[in-house]
Amino acid sequence: MSARWTTAVLDPQISGGWAVARGPDGFLVDDNGALFPRQWLKRQALDVLSEHGIGHFDGEPVFLLELRSAGEVAGCGWRGLRQFMLEGDFDTYKLLGYAAQIGTWAREHRFCGSCGQAMTQIHWERAMYCQHCDLRSYPRISPSMIVLVTRGDEILLARSPRFVTGVYSTLAGFAEPGESAEDCLVREVREEVAVEVKNIQYVGSQCWPFPHSMMLGFHAEYAGGEIVMQPDEIEDAQWFNVHALPPLPAGRSIARHLIDLYVARRLGLPEPVLPG
Ligand SMILES: NC(=O)c1ccc[n+]([C@@H]2O[C@H](COP(=O)([O-])OP(=O)(O)OC[C@H]3O[C@@H](n4cnc5c(N)ncnc54)[C@H](O)[C@@H]3O)[C@@H](O)[C@H]2O)c1
Numbered sequence: 001m002s003a004r005w006t007t008a009v010l011d012p013q014i015s016g017g018w019a020v021a022r023g024p025d026g027f028l029v030d031d032n033g034a035l036f037p038r039q040w041l042k043r044q045a046l047d048v049l050s051e052h053g054i055g056h057f058d059g060e061p062v063f064l065l066e067l068r069s070a071g072e073v074a075g076c077g078w079r080g081l082r083q084f085m086l087e088g089d090f091d092t093y094k095l096l097g098y099a100a101q102i103g104t105w106a107r108e109h110r111f112c113g114s115c116g117q118a119m120t121q122i123h124w125e126r127a128m129y130c131q132h133c134d135l136r137s138y139p140r141i142s143p144s145m146i147v148l149v150t151r152g153d154e155i156l157l158a159r160s161p162r163f164v165t166g167v168y169s170t171l172a173g174f175a176e177p178g179e180s181a182e183d184c185l186v187r188e189v190r191e192e193v194a195v196e197v198k199n200i201q202y203v204g205s206q207c208w209p210f211p212h213s214m215m216l217g218f219h220a221e222y223a224g225g226e227i228v229m230q231p232d233e234i235e236d237a238q239w240f241n242v243h244a245l246p247p248l249p250a251g252r253s254i255a256r257h258l259i260d261l262y263v264a265r266r267l268g269l270p271e272p273v274l275p276g
Pocket residue numbers: 142144146169170171172173174175188206208210211213215233249253254255256
């Protein structure tokens with residue numbers, strides 16, 4: 001949510017408003033962006049799997065058309081969510097990030113995980129419902145810890161084989177059942193680089209809709225151990241001096257914020273603000 005964008009459960013039976021369409025290649029866009037007059041968009045030959053009322057943008061209702069396949073709409077193209085995260089209006093990115101998470105979840109919860117029968121949308125809360133089991137499934141959110149480990153002027157950064165060439169980032173990993181945030185952080189750092197940490201401090205959080213992570217960001221100090229990289233997960237890990245940093249993650253990511261915040265504090269510069 002943001003100043004311009006708030007989530008809400010809106011009944012698709014009501015008419016009007018804006019709509020976004022999401023297919024396998026991302027969101028439908030034209031020169032004005034990804035928001036289209038809903039009645040116009042629904043007249044296009046789109047292969048709609050489901051429709052969801054997702055919230056308000058500048059006070060106007062917004063709906064998501066989740067598509068089975070990418071079709072052709074004259075004058076329009078497709079744009080992935082990552083592009084919206086990297087550049088352009090952040091409120092629009094927040095709206096589309098939410099739409100993507102709702103679309104993914106609804107697509108993956110069409111059938112009851114308990115009995116296998118078709119589920120239906122309910123319109124007073126964000127849930128899919130199985131009448132047979134009286135079971136509700138809510139949108140999936142996966143808590144992930146992300147941590148900048150520091151040792152004075154040095155910060156510990158690593159590369160996953162999945163990263164853009166040359167980029168180094170903070171360590172991250174998904175929480176497992178039974179863990180606290182701190183347990184998870186200590187385990188992930190141990191698994192990925194075999195380092196021990198102390199003085200864990202919570203910094204802030206960020207929704208990361210790729211596809212449904214909730215990043216909880218921390219700072220921790222080095223407490224011991226030599227770097228041993230986890231095979232397959234970590235391609236390289238090093239201590240970098242704050243004056244000689246490698247290519248870093250995208251400006252709006254919490255990974256980048258954790259790095260920029262520490263460097264600013266170390267160098268006595270103004271502190272950056274985490275994009276909400
Ligand atoms: N916003 C940021 O700045 C930022 C930076 C780094 C990582 N991330 C995100 O943090 C998350 C975790 O990072 P990671 O990839 O290093 O995780 P990780 O170290 O836990 O390893 C990834 C592996 O975890 C497993 N996995 C996938 N989804 C899972 C889930 N929902 N629950 C449990 N295990 C799962 C898979 O085997 C996958 O290969 C990812 O979503 C990643 O995109 C965000």
